[in-house]
Amino acid sequence: MDTFASQSAERESLESVVIRFAGDSGDGMQLTGTQFTQSTALMGNDLATFPDFPAEIRAPAGTTFGVSGFQIHFASRDIMTPGDAPDVLVAMNPAALKVNLPELKVGGMLLVNTGAFTAGNLKKAGYKENPLDGDELAPYRVLKLDISKLTLASVEPFELSTKEALRSKNMWTLGLVMWMFDRERGETVAWLEKKFAKKPEIAQANIAALNAGHAYGETAEFPQGIGCYTVPKADLEAGTYRNITGNEATAWGVVAGAKLAAIRPVLGSYPITPASTILHTLANLKEHGVVTFQAEDEIAAVCAAIGASYAGSLGLTSTSGPGVALKAEAIGLAVATELPLLIIDVQRGGPSTGLPTKTEQSDLLQAVYGRNGDCPLPVIAAQTPGDCFYMAIEAIRLAVKYMTPVMLLTDGALANSAEPWKIPSFSDFEPFPAQFRTDPEGFQPFLRDPETLARVWPKPGTPGTEHRIGGIEKDYDSGNISYDPDNHHKMTKVRAAKVAQIADDVPAQTVDQGDPEGDLLVVGWGSTYGAISQAVSACRAAGLKVSHAHIRYISPLPRGLGELLKSFKHVLIPEMNNGMLIKLLRAEFLVDAQGLNKIAGQPFKVSEIEAAIRSYLSNEPSE
Amino acid sequence: MTPLDPPKKLTRKDFVSDQEVRWCPGCGDYAIVAAIQRVLPKLGSTRENTVFVSGIGCSSRFPYYMNTYGFHTIHGRAPALATGVKLANPELDVWVITGDGDGLSIGGNHFLHLLRRNVNLQIILFNNRIYGLTKGQYSPTSLVGKKSPSTPLGSIDSPVTPAAFALGSGARFVSRAIDVDVKNLTAVLTRAHEFKGTGLIEVFQNCPVFNDGAFSHFTERATATETQLHLVHGEPMIFGKERDRGLRLRPGTLQIEVVTIGENGITEADILVHDETNRAQAFLLAGLEPPHFPVALGVLFAAPAPAFEEALLDQNRQAVELRGAGDIDALLRKGHTWTVGDDS
Numbered sequence: 001m002d003t004f005a006s007q008s009a010e011r012e013s014l015e016s017v018v019i020r021f022a023g024d025s026g027d028g029m030q031l032t033g034t035q036f037t038q039s040t041a042l043m044g045n046d047l048a049t050f051p052d053f054p055a056e057i058r059a060p061a062g063t064t065f066g067v068s069g070f071q072i073h074f075a076s077r078d079i080m081t082p083g084d085a086p087d088v089l090v091a092m093n094p095a096a097l098k099v100n101l102p103e104l105k106v107g108g109m110l111l112v113n114t115g116a117f118t119a120g121n122l123k124k125a126g127y128k129e130n131p132l133d134g135d136e137l138a139p140y141r142v143l144k145l146d147i148s149k150l151t152l153a154s155v156e157p158f159e160l161s162t163k164e165a166l167r168s169k170n171m172w173t174l175g176l177v178m179w180m181f182d183r184e185r186g187e188t189v190a191w192l193e194k195k196f197a198k199k200p201e202i203a204q205a206n207i208a209a210l211n212a213g214h215a216y217g218e219t220a221e222f223p224q225g226i227g228c229y230t231v232p233k234a235d236l237e238a239g240t241y242r243n244i245t246g247n248e249a250t251a252w253g254v255v256a257g258a259k260l261a262a263i264r265p266v267l268g269s270y271p272i273t274p275a276s277t278i279l280h281t282l283a284n285l286k287e288h289g290v291v292t293f294q295a296e297d298e299i300a301a302v303c304a305a306i307g308a309s310y311a312g313s314l315g316l317t318s319t320s321g322p323g324v325a326l327k328a329e330a331i332g333l334a335v336a337t338e339l340p341l342l343i344i345d346v347q348r349g350g351p352s353t354g355l356p357t358k359t360e361q362s363d364l365l366q367a368v369y370g371r372n373g374d375c376p377l378p379v380i381a382a383q384t385p386g387d388c389f390y391m392a393i394e395a396i397r398l399a400v401k402y403m404t405p406v407m408l409l410t411d412g413a414l415a416n417s418a419e420p421w422k423i424p425s426f427s428d429f430e431p432f433p434a435q436f437r438t439d440p441e442g443f444q445p446f447l448r449d450p451e452t453l454a455r456v457w458p459k460p461g462t463p464g465t466e467h468r469i470g471g472i473e474k475d476y477d478s479g480n481i482s483y484d485p486d487n488h489h490k491m492t493k494v495r496a497a498k499v500a501q502i503a504d505d506v507p508a509q510t511v512d513q514g515d516p517e518g519d520l521l522v523v524g525w526g527s528t529y530g531a532i533s534q535a536v537s538a539c540r541a542a543g544l545k546v547s548h549a550h551i552r553y554i555s556p557l558p559r560g561l562g563e564l565l566k567s568f569k570h571v572l573i574p575e576m577n578n579g580m581l582i583k584l585l586r587a588e589f590l591v592d593a594q595g596l597n598k599i600a601g602q603p604f605k606v607s608e609i610e611a612a613i614r615s616y617l618s619n620e621p622s623e
Numbered sequence: 624m625t626p627l628d629p630p631k632k633l634t635r636k637d638f639v640s641d642q643e644v645r646w647c648p649g650c651g652d653y654a655i656v657a658a659i660q661r662v663l664p665k666l667g668s669t670r671e672n673t674v675f676v677s678g679i680g681c682s683s684r685f686p687y688y689m690n691t692y693g694f695h696t697i698h699g700r701a702p703a704l705a706t707g708v709k710l711a712n713p714e715l716d717v718w719v720i721t722g723d724g725d726g727l728s729i730g731g732n733h734f735l736h737l738l739r740r741n742v743n744l745q746i747i748l749f750n751n752r753i754y755g756l757t758k759g760q761y762s763p764t765s766l767v768g769k770k771s772p773s774t775p776l777g778s779i780d781s782p783v784t785p786a787a788f789a790l791g792s793g794a795r796f797v798s799r800a801i802d803v804d805v806k807n808l809t810a811v812l813t814r815a816h817e818f819k820g821t822g823l824i825e826v827f828q829n830c831p832v833f834n835d836g837a838f839s840h841f842t843e844r845a846t847a848t849e850t851q852l853h854l855v856h857g858e859p860m861i862f863g864k865e866r867d868r869g870l871r872l873r874p875g876t877l878q879i880e881v882v883t884i885g886e887n888g889i890t891e892a893d894i895l896v897h898d899e900t901n902r903a904q905a906f907l908l909a910g911l912e913p914p915h916f917p918v919a920l921g922v923l924f925a926a927p928a929p930a931f932e933e934a935l936l937d938q939n940r941q942a943v944e945l946r947g948a949g950d951i952d953a954l955l956r957k958g959h960t961w962t963v964g965d966d967s
Contacts, residue, residue: 038959237964241962268707296732311708460708468695469695
């Protein structure tokens with residue numbers, strides 16, 4: 001939002017807007033944001049969202065640590081991130097203002113619910129004086145409304161208790177913001193009717209509040225600088241679109257991948273933030289043949305998955321970093337027995353319990369190395385919410401083809417963020433049906449395909465291929481237990497070779513943007529894709545010789561990556577950790593890469609990466 | 624084999640693998656593996672449909688000696704892994720092999736949850752009251768005062784009674800046998816196999832190297848009639864060489880006492896009749912210990928309930944009935960969608 005005209009009959013057209021809804025955990029900000037997102041998607045804008053909520057389920061009301069936020073970036077052009085600083089901040093109480101005001105752009109619009117600025121709430125937020133009275137808000141265009149009071153008035157006919165009535169204030173606010181940005185209310189009305197089908201008076205009260213907020217926008221006189229806007233449709237590639245979050249995409253990718261492999265997916269999982277919604281989503285897809293098992297702990301979850309794979313299904317487990325740590329020994333068993341297994345790690349802040357609801361990329365080395373023994377397995381990473389669908393399928397393809405556990409890394413930002421996603425047609429995917437060994441002739445359980453080095457997959461229930469496997473080292477030729485020194489050397493080497501040569505079966509590394517040589521290559525992986533992409537794009541537009549490569553295959557690293565790294569004078573690696581990919585790349589390619597590390601539980605801002613690129617290249621003598 | 628060939632009648636030998644057995648000479652495990660290899664043909668089991676899943680420990684080497692499918696997994700986790708096998712293919716006949724350390728210490732959590740879920744499989748707990756494979760440390764079933772390399776002054780923590788733990792976990796089938804008592808071991812193995820749900824068989828197994836004679840106070844043949852009570856559903860709980868001693872509830876209490884028929888006006892009618900569907904009674908029986916009581920052997924408790932994996936997979940069938948078989952394209956287009964440009 002660059003300029004703000006005063007209110008006029010004409011809506012001002014904006015290219016892009018970032019709105020952050022912020023309030024108490026109990027204020028329904030996530031629902032408000034989600035509904036605004038749905039409506040925005042239907043308006044044909046490109047968008048990206050970032051929900052940011054506390055770990056506490058019901059943090060004490062009014063406190064700064066109980067503030068829940070939902071940021072949406074929508075535009076008439078292609079965008080990839082939820083936006084850096086908001087243009088518009090909706091603050092439902094003093095704590096929300098206190099936490100979020102520092103992020104609001106100078107000159108940005110601030111909508112505050114004055115009804116929540118009571119002495120008690122101000123104290124809980126740590127305000128000695130009411131910020132609405134002082135100069136602190138002078139740099140912003142402030143719209144002060146007693147939303148609490150306006151909401152109560154709007155739902156008066158429904159004779160709800162004050163407490164119940166006040167619950168609709170998020171819908172009143174949504175109605176007003178929808179009016180301001182020219183959004184349709186129809187989908188939200190339909191959603192409310194469905195959600196409160198059993199409590200029609202609550203549904204109607206919320207709809208009344210929504211409409212009242214909208215009507216308020218139409219009729220009220222706003223102060224100078226507050227207006228109404230429109231954001232034209234984005235020029236998206238033709239196709240049918242939907243909104244998708246990373247965890248939904250991952251779950252759906254699992255169902256699709258298992259269908260392509262022609263085997264039944266059996267999920268063993270244990271609830272953990274931020275991965276639980278994968279379990280929830282798959283538990284509700286039983287008609288697709290998905291078996292879901294909520295195990296007693298993380299270890300049981302992965303063990304059940306391994307048992308299912310042994311018996312001829314596709315075992316998989318979804319978790320986050322602490323869960324991966326607990327599963328490590330069992331994952332080693334799957335490596336040793338060479339069974340297909342999908343481990344989905346939705347990374348969160350660590351170490352230990354860390355920041356459960358915040359995002360981080362700090363499980364990279366755990367994924368690649370975090371097991372006892374020489375224990376290699378393929379590690380791949382999704383880069384956008386929609387990419388989770390494709391990478392889940394890819395993980396299953398690799399697991400089944402190479403008889404190996406595969407780790408799929410996503411993170412809290414991908415898990416919960418939504419983006420418009422062009423829906424693919426399932427018939428465009430190449431099936432990769434699992435092959436089971438049924439021929440007893442010459443059978444031993446560790447017979448290998450000479451090309452893929454994958455062992456055979458014999459399934460219990462098949463006559464003639466009875467066999468015993470386990471975590472003890474196997475003889476290369478017979479599959480029986482072996483403590484032979486040379487055999488262990490040989491088996492360790494063949495397990496490593498099997499995983500290493502997967503590099504031949506995945507796309508070679510290319511630049512995502514820019515030339516394949518130049519001054520600076522920015523290398524990222526995972527959810528930093530959007531921020532890096534936009535930062536590089538901006539710098540290139542300013543004439544800087546910078547390129548962007550994004551690694552989706554962490555282990556083994558793709559072919560061509562080494563050459564690419566050596567084609568640039570400098571390599572910059574932004575990561576949401578204290579430097580992990582950088583260690584892999586330095587070790588593998590002896591490249592003097594530099595890190596840009598953000599370990600704040602928050603995604604990179606485009607501006608942060610852009611600033612790093614510029615400071616890097618400003619020291620370069622111009623040619 | 625053509626469909627006209629009569630099915631080959633399997634014998635013990637068909638279930639013996641070609642692997643050299645690596646247990647210590649005199650180990651109770653030999654008797655157990657032999658009993659199972661003998662009983663499987665009688666149960667109508669087939670090699671291809673039978674899966675042995677074990678954890679870690681001496682007993683967990685078991686699957687290597689069976690010419691069936693087998694999975695030697697990791698310490699304590701066999702119940703979880705076996706649950707996964709049943710979820711993938713409920714038709715498989717699964718036996719879990721575990722020990723007192725594997726099942727009750729590192730794997731105690733999984734043991735509990737397997738039993739309460741009632742997954743349809745058999746679990747044999749080889750209880751020798753010691754860690755054998757790691758060379759003789761005390762285990763969660765070792766008696767207080769057990770001197771071992773890790774407890775040179777004697778262990779101080781109370782042991783767990785596996786059958787009582789199982790009953791408390793909600794197990795639906797709890798039985799006990801002695802390793803070398805082929806007749807009774809075979810009987811409980813058969814009953815556990817017939818049982819639909821998790822069939823627990825605790826075997827008192829002698830470790831001649833690290834804990835020799837741990838159970839000899841009730842397993843010695845000479846005194847067995849006085850120290851063992853063999854339970855039969857519907858029959859009075861009578862034992863003793865003269866078959867004149869029995870159990871009854873001490874009047875006015877929930878405690879069991881030993882009485883002698885013919886003394887103090889006690890007749891056979893006063894003796895408790897074994898009701899294997901009575902969980903409370905099974906608890907009392909699980910806790911009986913020499914020297915004051917005989918050890919209760921056989922089926923302590925058997926109360927069928929739906930098997931976990933069947934109920935779970937039934938939800939999948941119901942979902943298909945209700946919603947129709949899943950379609951990926953429909954899934955991806957569920958909810959709000961919108962079309963940009965010409966997507967005809």
